[in-house]
Amino acid sequence: MRSKAEVVVVGGGIMGLAIAYNLARHHGVREITVVEKSYLCGGASGRNGGGVRAQWSSGVNVRLMRESIALCEDFAREMRINVWFRQGGYLFLARSEEKRRALEASVAVQREEGLKTRMLGPAEAKKIVPELSVEGVVAASYNPTDGVVFPWPFVWGYAEGARRLGVEIATHTEVTGFRTKGPRIEAVETNRGVIETGAVVNAAGAWSPQVAKMLGVDLPNRPHRHEICSTEPLKPWLQPLVADLGNGLYFSQSMRGEIVGGISNEQVPPGLNMDSSSEFLRRYAKALTELVPRLGQVKVLRQWAGCYDLTPDANPIVGEVDSVERFYQASGFMGHGFMMAPVIGKRLARLIATGEEDPLFSQWNLRRFREGRLLSEAMIIG
Ligand SMILES: Cc1cc2nc3c(=O)[nH]c(=O)nc-3n(C[C@H](O)[C@H](O)[C@H](O)COP(=O)(O)OP(=O)(O)OC[C@H]3O[C@@H](n4cnc5c(N)ncnc54)[C@H](O)[C@@H]3O)c2cc1C
Known part of the structure; x- marks a missing residue:
C-alpha cells in the first residue's frame, strides 16, 4: 500500500469509487488510495435494489438525477462493462x-x-x-x-476504471485513526500502515459517523x-x-x-x-x-x-466540514446513494480538485444542522 497519497478515500462503496474515478479521470489526480475495510460490494452498494429515478420532490434532486441517469446511460460504454441498465x-x-x-x-x-x-x-x-x-x-x-441497474458490475466498473487510471484500492484495510496538526490532516492510520495525506473523503456510508468521530466531527446520521x-x-x-x-x-x-x-x-x-x-x-x-x-x-x-x-432531514451531507481542513463528506444518502453516485462522484471530485463550491449541493453542508436550516424531501422509499 502507498505510504503517501494526494487524496485518501475512506470506503470502497459506489460513492468512494465514483469520487476516486472522477478525481483521476477528470482532474488528473494520480495518487489516490481508496481504503476499504471489507470487500468491494460489502457495504450497502452491494446490497441494494439498483433503482435509479428522477422522480423527486425537490428541484435539486430532480436535476441531479437527470444528470445521473444520463451518466448511467453512458456507463457501459465508458467503463466497458455491462451493468444491465433497463x-x-x-x-x-x-x-x-x-x-x-x-x-x-x-x-x-x-x-x-x-x-x-x-x-x-x-x-x-x-x-x-x-x-x-x-x-x-x-x-x-x-x-x-427511470430504471434499474445491477449494482455489482456498476461497483466493479468504477473500481476497474479507477485502477486503470492508477488509483490504488486497498480492500480488507480499515481506517483506524488520523494524525493531525491543528486543523490539518497529516496522515491516515490503517491496520496495514500509515498513509501521509492532506485530503480525506469520508465515503464510509452507514459507518461515516464512526470515521468522522476519529477527527472530532459529529455527524447526525x-x-x-x-x-x-x-x-x-x-x-x-x-x-x-x-x-x-x-x-x-x-x-x-x-x-x-x-x-x-x-x-x-x-x-x-x-x-x-x-x-x-x-x-x-x-x-x-x-x-x-x-x-x-x-x-x-x-x-x-x-x-x-x-x-x-x-439523516434527520432526509438529505445527504456533502462537502467540506468547518473544523478540519480538506475533510470532505459524502454520506447520508438514505436509500438513494447508488443512483446519486455518478453525479455526486463527478461534482464532488470537481470541488475537491478545484475548491469551487457546487451550487447544486452547497445546501447539503453539515453546518445546516447547526444553523437550523433543515431541508426536506417527500419522495423517500423506505
Ligand atoms: C436494501 C437496500 C436497498 C437499497 N436500494 C437502493 C436503490 O434501489 N437505489 C439506490 O440508489 N440506493 C439504494 N440503496 C441505498 C444505497 O445502497 C446506498 O445509498 C449506497 O450504496 C451508499 O454507497 P456508499 O458508497 O456511500 O456506502 P457503502 O456502499 O456502504 O460503502 C461504504 C464502505 O465503507 C467501508 N468502511 C466503513 N468503515 C470503514 C473504515 N473505518 N475503514 C475503511 N472502510 C470502511 C464499508 O466497509 C463499506 O464498504 C439501498 C440500500 C439498501 C440497504
Whole structure:
C-alpha cells in the first residue's frame, strides 16, 4: 500500500469509487488510495435494489438525477462493462388524498425541470402493469426514463476504471485513526500502515459517523437496517419499478428475470445490523401478493439486508466540514446513494480538485444542522 497519497478515500462503496474515478479521470489526480475495510460490494452498494429515478420532490434532486441517469446511460460504454441498465420507468402508487397531493406537487416540480412524468388514475396505472390489483389506489405517477441497474458490475466498473487510471484500492484495510496538526490532516492510520495525506473523503456510508468521530466531527446520521429479497427468475412481464407510497413496498424485475424488492419497516431500531429476518419475508410477501396476487406462487431464492444511512432531514451531507481542513463528506444518502453516485462522484471530485463550491449541493453542508436550516424531501422509499 502507498505510504503517501494526494487524496485518501475512506470506503470502497459506489460513492468512494465514483469520487476516486472522477478525481483521476477528470482532474488528473494520480495518487489516490481508496481504503476499504471489507470487500468491494460489502457495504450497502452491494446490497441494494439498483433503482435509479428522477422522480423527486425537490428541484435539486430532480436535476441531479437527470444528470445521473444520463451518466448511467453512458456507463457501459465508458467503463466497458455491462451493468444491465433497463429503463422501464418507476410507477409510484398513492393510497390516500394526502399522498396524492404530495405526488401531484412532486410531479409539478419534475415537469418544470423537463421530465415527462405523468399523473395517472388507477386504471391507467393498471394499463402499465396489468397484473396490479389497484383496489385502494387513488393515484399514481410514472416517469418512463427511470430504471434499474445491477449494482455489482456498476461497483466493479468504477473500481476497474479507477485502477486503470492508477488509483490504488486497498480492500480488507480499515481506517483506524488520523494524525493531525491543528486543523490539518497529516496522515491516515490503517491496520496495514500509515498513509501521509492532506485530503480525506469520508465515503464510509452507514459507518461515516464512526470515521468522522476519529477527527472530532459529529455527524447526525443513523444507520438503519433494510431488508430485501430476490425470487426465482420469471419470463419478463414487469416493465417499471413499482413503489407503493402507502406501505413502502417496492419491487422491480431484473434483466435476469428475478423480482427484487423490499418494504420499509420503521419498527426496526437504528444500528449497524445486517441480519435477515423471517418477519421481513412475511410482511413483504403479504404486501406484494395483495398488490400482485399472481406472485403468490413464486419462490424467494435469496434474502439479505444492508444499512440505509439516514439523516434527520432526509438529505445527504456533502462537502467540506468547518473544523478540519480538506475533510470532505459524502454520506447520508438514505436509500438513494447508488443512483446519486455518478453525479455526486463527478461534482464532488470537481470541488475537491478545484475548491469551487457546487451550487447544486452547497445546501447539503453539515453546518445546516447547526444553523437550523433543515431541508426536506417527500419522495423517500423506505
Ligand atoms: C436494501 C437496500 C436497498 C437499497 N436500494 C437502493 C436503490 O434501489 N437505489 C439506490 O440508489 N440506493 C439504494 N440503496 C441505498 C444505497 O445502497 C446506498 O445509498 C449506497 O450504496 C451508499 O454507497 P456508499 O458508497 O456511500 O456506502 P457503502 O456502499 O456502504 O460503502 C461504504 C464502505 O465503507 C467501508 N468502511 C466503513 N468503515 C470503514 C473504515 N473505518 N475503514 C475503511 N472502510 C470502511 C464499508 O466497509 C463499506 O464498504 C439501498 C440500500 C439498501 C440497504
